[in-house]
Amino acid sequence: MPYPAFLTRLRSDRSGSILTFTGIGFVTLIGAAGLAVDTAQWYLWKRQLQQAVDAGARAGALSMLQSEGAEPGARKEIGRNADNTLNVLVERISSPPYSGAFTGDTGAVEVIATTSQKLPFSSVFLDVAPTIRARAVATRTDEGEYCVIALAPVGMGVRAVGTADVNLGCGVGANSGIQAAIDLTGTSWINAPNFHAVGGIDASSRNIPEDAVLQPYGLPIQDPLAGRELEAPSEPEGCTYNKYSNNPKDVQTLTPGRYCNGLTLKGVTTLSPGTYIIDGGLLDVASSATVIGDGVTFVLTGSGTGNAASVKITGGATMDLTAPSAAQSPTWKNVLFFQDQIGSSSESNFAGGSELDLTGVIYMPNGDVRFTGNSGQSAECLLLIANHVTFAGTSSLNNNCTVDYANLDLSAPVVKVVE
Structure with a gap:
């Protein structure tokens, strides 16, 4: 087959x-x-x-x-x-x-x-x-530790313009929700490890360190002094001095009290420890002035909303000021400048070739602060908490925090995935 x-x-x-x-x-x-x-x-x-x-x-x-x-x-x-x-x-x-x-x-x-x-x-x-x-x-x-905090929810919170040169040992924070909540322009420079904003951060590599941590569109930083509920003292009720002013050649020692309608310092002035209430007007430090004080607090207040006193430091003024310790003043511990919550329509200006050695907190929650000109500041620890903060001109701010501010929460809240 x-x-x-x-x-x-x-x-x-x-x-x-x-x-x-x-x-x-x-x-x-x-x-x-x-x-x-x-x-x-x-x-x-x-x-x-x-x-x-x-x-x-x-x-x-x-x-x-x-x-x-x-x-x-x-x-x-x-x-x-x-x-x-x-x-x-x-x-x-x-x-x-x-x-x-x-x-x-x-x-x-x-x-x-x-x-x-x-x-x-x-x-x-x-x-x-x-x-x-x-x-x-x-x-x-x-996260982080912030020593410059702008509390305002609107506007440019922290600005650096021109040739500002700011060196910080801690971070910069702004609670504004706008696109440029932190705005660094020109050749301005802020040397800080952290930048945190509720809104955006407008800066380039020529304005901040390469290794700086940027946190835009984050949560607001809480006012670290809000819990202390600071208020302008009611005593002394009357004016200790009215429109007090000294002369460039004067060598004087001032004592705490209520200085109504401003305080103008032109000569060599030593401030005794205590609280200096500036009730309206300006704390005006002229180019010829030298001001020295240990354990002092300036309280800037006034008669109504927007009328709190402000600060004007100009020319070649020299200031060496330290805030009180807890032993010196439990109420004003670490606070060097406090502007009343009523705020001021005028900026507080630290400017013009001033030599500032400031140790303490500049606390102006409803006031604006500007560092301009050749404002050279060297501090053991300066904390700047204001409504808005501007660094301009050729200002140079150097900060070396070694003072213990452990009682203040200077961190910024961040929501992150942890697992």
Whole structure:
């Protein structure tokens, strides 16, 4: 019969064997390539899902800080950040987290989400599509130490213009929400480790160090002295002096009291320890003045809103001032200048070739401060807290904080993913 003979010949025939093995190998290669494509897609989905839960956890933690529930904000950000092709299932949004290192943190938010979709090649081998899972925990952390803080919610909070040269041992913060909350222009330079703003930060590499940490669009920095509820003293009620002014050739010692309608210093003046209330007008330090004081506080106040006294330091004035210690004055500890909450329509100006050795806090929560000209300041520790702060001209501010201000929270709040 012909069929057995044909089969015998076919069995012994070696022609075409390579093509057979090539076909088998090609199928294997296509399968491996397809599985690799699916694996890459799973990896991409994992990254996209992780990005979405990270954003959701941050949004939830921010909502908690604003006394709102975590879930609405978290779900909104998960949806906004997840790829439209992802079938995202939110498994859990919880505060505090159910697991991890932050289970005891009531401000922390945990987000867990999953996605599962079939892909062409892997579905040949897998009956059920794999589940991709992502988890994130976000909470508030306090970072940095800030010694220049602009509290105003609007306007340019901190500005440096011209050839300003500012060297700080700590950070610069602004609570303004505008695009240029911190604005550094021209060849101005601020040497600080941290810059934090509620709005944007407008600066280039020629204005700040390369390794400076920038945190735009962050949370407001809390007023570190707000809890002390400082107020202008009511005593002495009457004026100790009215429009007091000395002469360039005078050598005098002044005592604490209420200086109505300004205090003008032109000569050599030693300030006895205590509180100097400037009730209206200016604390005006002329170019010829030398002012020395240890344990002193200037309180700038006035008769109504916007009428608090302000500071004007000009020319070649020399000032060597130190704020009180806790032993000298528990109320005014560390405060060198305080402007009443009523604020002032006039800037306080430290300018014009002044030699300033200031140790303490300049605290003007509703007033503006400007350093201009050749204002050279060397301080053990100067903290500047004002409504707006401007550095201009060729001002040079050097700060070396060694005084213990551990009782003040000078950090900035940051919501970040911690797990």
